[in-house]
Amino acid sequence: MDEQDLNKLKRRITSSFKLSGFLIRTDNSTFLAEQLFPFEETEREKWLTVIIENLQNQRLETVQVERSVLEKAINEINRVGLEEGETVFSLINSYSIPRFNYNSQTKKFERDTTARKIFAKPSMKSGYLRERYAMLLQKTLRHELFAPAVIEGGVSADSRAKKFKLLYAENLLASSSVKEAVVLGLLTQIIEGKFFVEDPTGYVELDLSAARFHSGFFCEGCFVLAEGTFNNGVLKVDGLGFPPAEPASSSRAFFGTQNTWGGDSTKLLKYSNRLQEVERTNTEATIVFLSDVRLDAPKVMEKLKMLFEGYDSCPPAAIVLMGPFVTANRNHYELRDHFTALGALAAGCDHLKKQTDLILVPSSDDPTAANILPRPPLPALLTAGLQKAWPRTLLATNPCRLQYCTQQITVCRLDLMTKFCRNTLHFPTDTENIDQHFARTIICQGHLTPIHPIAIPVYWDYDPALWLYPLPDIVVIGDSCQSFSISQHGCTVLNTGSFVKSKFGFKVYIPSTRTIEDSEIPDQME
Template sequence: MDVDLLPLRKRITNTFKLCGFLIRSENSSYLAEQLLPFDAAERDKWLTVITENLQSQKLLTPHVERAALEKAINELNRVGLDEGETVFALIDAFTVPRFRYNQRIKKFELDTQPRQLLTAPRMKSDYMQQRYAMLLQKTLRHDLFAPAVIQDGVGAEAQAKKFKLQFAENLLATSVMKEAVVLGLLTQLKEGKFYVEDPTGCVQLDLTGARFHAGFFCEGCFVLAEGNYNNGVLKVDGLGFPPAEPATSSRAFFGTANTWGGESAKLLKYSAGLQELERTNTETTIVFLSDVRLDLPIVMDKLRQLFVGYDSCPPQAIVLMGPFTASTRNYHELRQHLDALGGLAAGCEQLKKQTDLILVPSSEDPTAPNILPRAPIPECLAAGLLKAWPRTQLATNPCRLQYCTQQIVVCRLDLMAKFCRNTLHFPEDTSQIEQHFARTIVCQGHLVPIHPITMPVHWDYDPALWLYPLPDLIVMGDSCQSFSSSQHGCTVLNTGSFVKSKFAFKVYIPATRTIEDSEIPDEME
């Protein structure tokens, strides 16, 4: 390798001198390593464009430092992309933009009001009202509730049965109404008595004899209740969720505004350059692991095997989800384990150069309360890891990933157990339990459609938990058995527990939108 680098280093030094630059031996070695995979003609082209880029940087001295070289290479790799467009980005939950639905113009508008953790008391009801407004507008557009249209002289009612959505105040203003359908929050205002509540009022439900559609119906989720209303009580015949809506339909009501978050002013879904990169980068992968207990020696051994195995073909990112240690108040213990994690990558130079290591904390990790969205692990605890692996990123829980035009949500939460424990009606078909799970969060358009007592949420940052418009992939780090399910163009993936599943993990291939099941064997040759 060194024999091949010597003539290339000499060529780099001479080219830089002709352009008025001086380059130290360690920096010429770095650039030679970057150019070595190309043939002679390609190397000359790269040297030309790199020196042109350095001239445009207007360096203060003729000496070219490593930082200037890296900046030039990064900018040249982004040729064809507009300003603000990135191939891969991690988006903090606390920076996700908040949109409000404008009933007058029937569009979502960006809310630029400042947000804070300890917010005004009015936000306790406001965030639920905004969630209701989001679900209401897409429900009214659904074929079952859209206004009737006459086609070829035949009324739409004759073609398919239509429903008229009622508000709680419409029912409360009368004594009897047949075939009433109400959208509202499923809540228990009195012990043992359930109600459906919307901004206009609440109606008591009689669920005896009700037919439950697919999904988990927990207190705190929004439901469509259909039945006959009589003297203050709605006797429910069927209880279902608001209909899901494909992302392509939803985005029409946001325009080109960036609803996902990140640096770009417009949504990167529409970027032609990123679409081409996504199509051609067929080898790119993203690796997901959950329940990564760094305090267990066997887990550290398996992670070392994982890093060594991926050093020859680095993925775009490796996402590790907590808890990273057993629940403990000794925060310095976690720092020691994170330092050891950085040491596992010793010798894996290609992996550390090309792969982002993303840490997503669980509710058991320090030092934030058990409220979503959850702040990342403090940098002071991960200082050693950040030094050993500079591309490490400390993420919030949940967080968002953007790879080219694809949108990915990552959340570490044992949500399946919460659904099963709090549902009013357990699904009869237990063999399809993952379908019920996926349908619940997709139809609700929210990561935690459950009572705030069960899973508290920061009122001002509730939009960070929205799944509207639907992303391409939702990755749940739930300790139950792993699964994947597709609903309306959105894939819901549960990674399962790395510890409990004999060290299994998931690999996502963006080019084909496929998921591979992988496992670290007991012995690697």
């Protein structure tokens, strides 16, 4: 960046602002000059005129223009044609995600505005499981296997399809025997060594000795459909499966136009025609995902520098870095220096720093927070050096949500595959399709961590932040196991794999085509 040309542009900005009745401090004129500098001179004049017009429309209380006002003007200009609350890209942290409860009378989800707390009242220990059960129950009852048959002209339209009647635990406990029983409930171990299925009406002991397990990982703490014969207080299970999955388009019908995803908009951006057009036409937009980014490893820093320099000519919408950011058992206070060094890697990448959001998602091994989900963002104190060098750095919770135009993306840094494999009652026999079982488990459960809270603790009041209902467009898991990408029921489950263990591989998502590319940083850049 030519210092002489930059100073000339700053003087032009100051002069234009004065002629329009505004005053601007040197630091703010420098900020605006840096934003306009990459454009040609004629384009700079156009942008400067539009920015001043925007400031005049803001009806400022003082003639002194602050940086926050400038940023607001630039953001509004960047989303010309969009309505209030519509943004092309945004990060949504877990603690701001709205919560909805199912109303069985109206058969609709209603927003719960009750204040939430990290340390919730004791009733929420079972309350969050009841809410999850209600969510799964209502979509199960709508499924063609359980929905009442439609009668047309005296003949059932579904007469060829076998129908099941869903029973509750109290229905079985009130009978001595039931030949064909199907129960939806929580798989739990109330007595050590014995498994039960539990719903809000009671619990029933299971005999799994002859059970046929459907696809997926059946861990204690997940909800299952148990089919079998009930006799003498025990349900002898013939088949054990998951609640059926439901496409997002069907699920959203029971929320109306309410914003279930989170963010500033009052309406769900999924229905925005303007954002759909931006998404379709912006074919160069990408989102980059890396996990297990250990900044204390010199080789990792070398590869990240190559990554930043390579993307400077074609900046993505966002680069998502997932932890752990330091090797285990290291001094976590060194992390502050590592983040400052990370900012220094992009010193010459001006286009990248101005156009790309750098998103940091912590892992359970990163400092200053308990190993409970949702995990708070990294402390700003540790990332101050990076944020100064790269102002568009965003600190995310784990998990978090991304909104790109109309597309919904869930990001979670957790070694889920290991948890599922260690805690499942029945390990899938077709191990070559283990990724399919993984994807089916979280999609059918409608939840990121359908497992006993001892294995993965969750803040009870914030459990809805881990829901995958309605299903998002893509679920990005930062698991250190082998990377994979699986699509089921209109939802893509992507595992990034480990940046360190995979020879510095990462994933690139292209929203305009909804495709995922496998990428790798070579030993030498061409």
